[in-house]
Amino acid sequence: MATSSATTSFDSISSLRDALPALHPLASLTKDELRLVSTVVKQHNAKQQAQTPCQFRRIYFMEPNKKLVIEYLKAENAGLPLPPLPPRRAQALFYFKGELPFMECIVDIGHARVVGQRVLEGMHGAGDDEEMFKVAAGALASPMVKKELERLQLPEGCEVVAEPWPYGTDDEPQSLRLFEVWMFLNSKESKHHPSANFYGHPLDFAAVVDGRDFSVIRIDRMPTTAAFQAATDPNTRYKHHQDSEYAPELIPGGLRRDLKPIHISQPEGVSFTVEGEIVRWQKWEFTLNFDLREGMILRNVKYDGRPIFYRMSASEMTVPYGDPRTPVHRKSAYDFGECGAGQTANNLQLGCDCLGVIHYIDGLGCTPEGEPITLPNAICMHEQDAGIGWKHTNVRTGRADVTRARELVLQLILTVGNYEYALYWIFDTAGVLHWEVRATGIMSVTPIEDGVDAASIKYGTVVAPGVFAPHHQHLFNLRIEPAIDDYEDSAIVYEETHPMPRDPLSNPYGVGFESHTTPVTHESAFNLDWQTNRVVKMVNPNKLNRFSGRPVGYKLVAPPTQLGLAARDSMHGIRGEFVDNHVHVTKHSEKEMYAAGEHNWQSVGGQGGCRTWASRGRPLVDDEKTTPVLWFTLGFTHGTKSEDWPVMPVETFRMHFKPVGFFEVNPALDVAPSTQLFNKSTSADVSCCKKANL
């Protein structure tokens, strides 16, 4: 990652400020704004800056005032004169170099001035790769680590690799910023390969590193048997096992050769346009912000000019591990809050990560010195065919009418150490918005001795000789601000389907069933329920569908998945504010953006989050007339298995936001019929002789 020193002197702030163009209220922070913000912060801390310069962890664009933005959007949509632009503010999060207190400084961009600055007591900033590399180097240079490596008597020519993780606090708040550094090894055979899989050789100790100077403060020995207690024998030696490689050049047996290419082309170009951050496609219009923390934020999502969502994002995810043995029990990543889905976004490559006709969008990052840096190709966007969209054949006439479904796919793939998530927002031609996540990458593993009764360990799986993959969960939370056909009038309800009681007058045959709708009137939490087909809807109680007489709405369609398994009073339970329920509903606040609170690195609770906010139980309808926020939790319980090793095929979860009475007819009714003239498909030659000739 390139860095550069600040190039702007403090006295140029006003010229920087005056050069800023007027921006739409939903526009992301720009490079010039970011540079202005860091300059303002450095000037504000000029004295300390000279001694211990500001080391920026993040500079975030702060959520703009919703009331002001709505006034603006309403005027914009109606073609009326626009009201004044809402103030643009940024949050700078930083350390003074080599010092401990974690600092927050709020900057008013338009006035180029500090609104406030404070120490975030007991909290810690998010990490990045650069810091991780320093931590790893610090660990490897440590005499304590070297002593452990000597104990192990490693084979000649191998290479030790240190893998820092945020320290998942398990007791009192830690004043130090800590890393738990897991240790691995590359064999001499594969170490020169850029994809050598060191995870295939886990070592039996970890190092706890101090984030100030990257020194090691403690060695943790790892458990290597089913026993809870870690190994302590000072004479334990390293036992080398087979490599577990995934790089195409390294895998035993070579690659399969019989997969023929599929080419996807759009000879007339794509059907979408991008104007700044505004994307338009098939009656959909939305603003797409790249965000260092949430990756992608959708704002002002409209269909045919009618608003549906004010703001949508994946707000957090956590990965608690089910292995109870210390120090593995501390593994509980918060990949968005601790690292950031945008901060760790891959540079997506044409024809590799995306197939077809692709548009790429760069992200904006920030160096420790406060200089903007481009994160190239952080998001990609393309259209794809999605099979039959609707079809009906009139059997009397033999005439078939068929359309295909088309999707507009936004993709971001993040890498956090061993693991990757591919995140998707997908729009379709039937008025449905989908969210998808694919989990892939390499499982986090621990060493295991030969001869252990593998089948008897119920909290994980031995996936290769010497390699144990603990079971874990991936729990995600989506944050949704509905704007159902109006920016101000959305309400949350849930609907259930129940059998009608048998009754000689109303249900004499016992076959009747009906839907019951329950409004969510107060801040609260609840679960999905397949038995009653409980579905959460966002509705506009003031706009009724002309035919059904019911409020126009969108429903959230997702299967119920297992919730957090850690004890409620365990550290994973306490920190995991969103893992107890599928659904939380809260009153809107620009200060409540993240499902497990704002600063997750070594968090010990107490910062708020879904559980805390929902439990206030305040009425949702009151004089403030804000639209409630819907938070949705979903996840995978990942029972590890050998098929996920050494790299895991994608595990996919897709959910949907579907219109319910929002439209008066099928919104895909006017999609042109699917014809061969348009689609130009071909017949396959499937003869076996072809195969024989290969």
Added chain:
Amino acid sequence: MATSSATTSFDSISSLRDALPALHPLASLTKDELRLVSTVVKQHNAKQQAQTPCQFRRIYFMEPNKKLVIEYLKAENAGLPLPPLPPRRAQALFYFKGELPFMECIVDIGHARVVGQRVLEGMHGAGDDEEMFKVAAGALASPMVKKELERLQLPEGCEVVAEPWPYGTDDEPQSLRLFEVWMFLNSKESKHHPSANFYGHPLDFAAVVDGRDFSVIRIDRMPTTAAFQAATDPNTRYKHHQDSEYAPELIPGGLRRDLKPIHISQPEGVSFTVEGEIVRWQKWEFTLNFDLREGMILRNVKYDGRPIFYRMSASEMTVPYGDPRTPVHRKSAYDFGECGAGQTANNLQLGCDCLGVIHYIDGLGCTPEGEPITLPNAICMHEQDAGIGWKHTNVRTGRADVTRARELVLQLILTVGNYEYALYWIFDTAGVLHWEVRATGIMSVTPIEDGVDAASIKYGTVVAPGVFAPHHQHLFNLRIEPAIDDYEDSAIVYEETHPMPRDPLSNPYGVGFESHTTPVTHESAFNLDWQTNRVVKMVNPNKLNRFSGRPVGYKLVAPPTQLGLAARDSMHGIRGEFVDNHVHVTKHSEKEMYAAGEHNWQSVGGQGGCRTWASRGRPLVDDEKTTPVLWFTLGFTHGTKSEDWPVMPVETFRMHFKPVGFFEVNPALDVAPSTQLFNKSTSADVSCCKKANL
């Protein structure tokens, strides 16, 4: 549908038989076999045939003896001398023309002789379009219907359309074969169009038709308000409302014009081969049978030569309606058993129903006279890209390894009156087999008077003026015969994930969780459970994964969906043998193939089915050493909405069969990396000016 009279004289049976080639035990019934079977049946009933000729409803290939087939497959797989071919038998189901008793005749094909014939007392045969047309014509010709139409005083120039349904019996077994014929109307404006949507104008009566002579035996008046009682006013007139058209030429406002084509090509051809009914693709090999009832049957599914499934099919589906008002309460279609997924399969069109490079497979049907007919393009098969397959970036070196997922898709789309289902079996490069269903077509609707308080009716939705769509369910059942790495040793277990109890020695931090496996030892039924993440696995207890020490297996991955809502003692509850539980496990029997019993038309229970068979509770492991059968129920509760009108965008459900310790590494590890050289993608031009120029 073309018909032809029998062209083969009875005395040619032996020459027909002698001309039959030896066929693989898993081969479908051939045209020549079908002709032989019908000839044998006609000869067997020669005397009656002269007076009242056999009218064949179906001729099915009967499930071959599993023990004999397994012997054959094992020898075949091992390259050993093959044992004798198992006997091939067919089941002919027929009526004598114009008579009532429903007949079954079993024919031994190899010996060209009848094994047995019997009257199926109280049962009725499946329908087909030809019979439906006769029923419709009979209804329209009836004086009783004409009288109702006169009462309605229909607008001049309109066209009345009759839509026969199987009569969903609601009380005692009916000796008559009955149809409930719903009545609709095409407006004079659209009636000449081959896709005119008569469902948009439901009339207020139905006719009950006798299947022998197509005469009307009763008129049922329809409910037209929220009141349970149907309208009886002899002076009720027809009220005309707006048309609800879906044909592209008829929809108001015309078609959207901004969707650009996507072309999918495979310049080097497809990656699969088809040899007879054997399909080979990416280490997968399976036999694909077209079946008039189940649509597609997969047999002998293997990966890299290792068997996984002996037989898989969608065994039944039912659509119970939640509208309690008579006669709507009788609506409970059994589309596979009453009509047949293959019998009603669409003739799929290149570039319309399938995009890319496509292979088509014909089906085999049977005329009432017993002649084979080809059902063209009943199944299509193609490869598709499925996005990221696996990915990992080594952040230390910046090197990314990424492969794409590839799928082989089998598709069959069936039309049953107003509705269609698209059915899919999908194989992927990571050893996963998926089953998908997409529900589309036109909802079954009833008339509703203007002025009714639409929002107050909880068992359905007013979707257009005069049109009420009752809520309903689509419940499917999959029947699976596992053969996990061996044809004979599969067992069923379920696995749950539970928090470990807090314990100072084994789980001091309260974060531990673990998987518990429970063998299913007896015939039984149970549900999925998201709270414990209950997952059903098919395992081979005699083959252990080398690393995990656990049995090799495949798991069924599906979300739990709502089960049958009709009262257990209602007719829908009694007939719906598979709707009480997600999972049924039974001992194998070739006589137990269909989840709601064999003959569903006007069924009243008592024919067996999942509930009955599972409740026997027999031990699954016994001297017979058969592999148990797994039945899985899933469904949609379709709360109707205006977006589903006048034709419904697909509602999709996908489930998965995933390897669990079946392989020692990720089976997609050897898929070649995704490169631009291979994929040849292009960058999009997304400028807005292009849009402005349109």
